[in-house]
Amino acid sequence: MLIRLDPTRQExxxxxxxxxxxxxxxxxxxxxxxxxPGARELAASLGVNLHxxxxxxxxxxxxxLVELRRxxxxxxxxxxxxxxxxxxxxxxxxxxxxRRLGLSADDLTARIREEY
Amino acid sequence: MTTSRTLLERAPTARIVLATGAIPIFITGAAAVLxxxxxxxxxxxxxxxxxxxxxxxxxxxxxxxxxxxVAFGVGLGLLGLVLALISKVxxxxxxxxxxxxxxxxxxxxxxxxxxxxxxxxxDATEARIPGAAIWAALLAGALxxxxxxxxxxxxxxxxxxxxxxxxxxxxxxxxERVSWTRSVRSATPAAFVMAGSVLVTAGLAVALQDWWxxxxxxxxxxxxxxxxxxxxxxxxxxxxxxxxxGWPRQHIALDTIASASVVEVRAVRDFGGWGYRIGVRKxxxxxxxxxxxxxxxxxxxxxxxxxxxxxxxDAATAAGLITALLART
Numbered sequence: 001m002l003i004r005l006d007p008t009r010q011e012x013x014x015x016x017x018x019x020x021x022x023x024x025x026x027x028x029x030x031x032x033x034x035x036x037p038g039a040r041e042l043a044a045s046l047g048v049n050l051h052x053x054x055x056x057x058x059x060x061x062x063x064x065l066v067e068l069r070r071x072x073x074x075x076x077x078x079x080x081x082x083x084x085x086x087x088x089x090x091x092x093x094x095x096x097x098x099r100r101l102g103l104s105a106d107d108l109t110a111r112i113r114e115e116y
Numbered sequence: 117m118t119t120s121r122t123l124l125e126r127a128p129t130a131r132i133v134l135a136t137g138a139i140p141i142f143i144t145g146a147a148a149v150l151x152x153x154x155x156x157x158x159x160x161x162x163x164x165x166x167x168x169x170x171x172x173x174x175x176x177x178x179x180x181x182x183x184x185x186v187a188f189g190v191g192l193g194l195l196g197l198v199l200a201l202i203s204k205v206x207x208x209x210x211x212x213x214x215x216x217x218x219x220x221x222x223x224x225x226x227x228x229x230x231x232x233x234x235x236x237x238x239d240a241t242e243a244r245i246p247g248a249a250i251w252a253a254l255l256a257g258a259l260x261x262x263x264x265x266x267x268x269x270x271x272x273x274x275x276x277x278x279x280x281x282x283x284x285x286x287x288x289x290x291x292e293r294v295s296w297t298r299s300v301r302s303a304t305p306a307a308f309v310m311a312g313s314v315l316v317t318a319g320l321a322v323a324l325q326d327w328w329x330x331x332x333x334x335x336x337x338x339x340x341x342x343x344x345x346x347x348x349x350x351x352x353x354x355x356x357x358x359x360x361x362g363w364p365r366q367h368i369a370l371d372t373i374a375s376a377s378v379v380e381v382r383a384v385r386d387f388g389g390w391g392y393r394i395g396v397r398k399x400x401x402x403x404x405x406x407x408x409x410x411x412x413x414x415x416x417x418x419x420x421x422x423x424x425x426x427x428x429x430d431a432a433t434a435a436g437l438i439t440a441l442l443a444r445t
Contacts, residue, residue: 002437003296003297008291046293048293
């Protein structure tokens, strides 16, 4: 699993972290049932605040991609759907690209509807 | 990038001969002299073999015992010397020298102390081996082994041609924070071998009813769990490897790394098995590292020319990241 955080990008670090994990699940790099590195360990490795990692993990939990268990850390959900993760990943990418272009949510939806 | 210490250019043959030739011969000689001076106080024959609960169950004449001490003491030391001289790779040479000198002193000290304890006895069949003799012999062996290890300095070996594909540098933005991590599980045959050895040694302990032998399967079990899976992490600080229990762990600092590449590893063929291993075959001779299974390996070439390996999936990404991090510093 490769996690890349670029502080010069507008997207908050915890979202970038969640996006990296999501991408790894989507590509099959990280499989269901696999344990993610401990938050403290990962924070030290990336040189970021522990809370950044925890927030990223919580975001993934809210999306149903990982389960957070006391003492066991973050485990990729058994039902974590690679296709679903892949779609979520793509949506975030599209959103980032749209924001960069200054498109509003409505503009973006319209553009997507055109293509659908 | 420079190495912190200057290395010898050639193998320190004189030091090797001193470590696992001269030292064992000296210790053996001293023991032989000591045994000879005890001759009048010793029963003849003396007990030299010990059965259950440390009772004597084998006897040898005093002269025979001295002969045995000399043969084993000198022989084991010289065996270590021969192995050390033909192994060529610094770490293997040091290991052979330490093992040769250590095992030789263990045997010599053990026989000398257990014989010395029989002074004053009329009949050696009443002798028991003093537990302290075993511990003292183990300690002496460990100390002499450590001394031999320290006596043989490491030296520079001509770097072998890189065995693998050099890692293609990953593109990194300035200031970007990156961490690559991956866990590796032991290969199935390795797990079977380990589980089998736990069962066999435990069964042996039960069959012999020598309960202290249970230490062996207990230690093996801890090793099985600790090395059942490891996690490798590459980030700005270098490469980190840690076992499932948080131990064993290793950190290879980025500034000691010269380059990273990817190689295909066959555990048994290239490393003679699974675990933390030292390579025995070209092109892996002297490569040290974590071989829990066969597959792609991350090969680290250090600035002091030593090489480390971690067999792990997606080693190409790890090698690419290290290459990029090295280029950034």
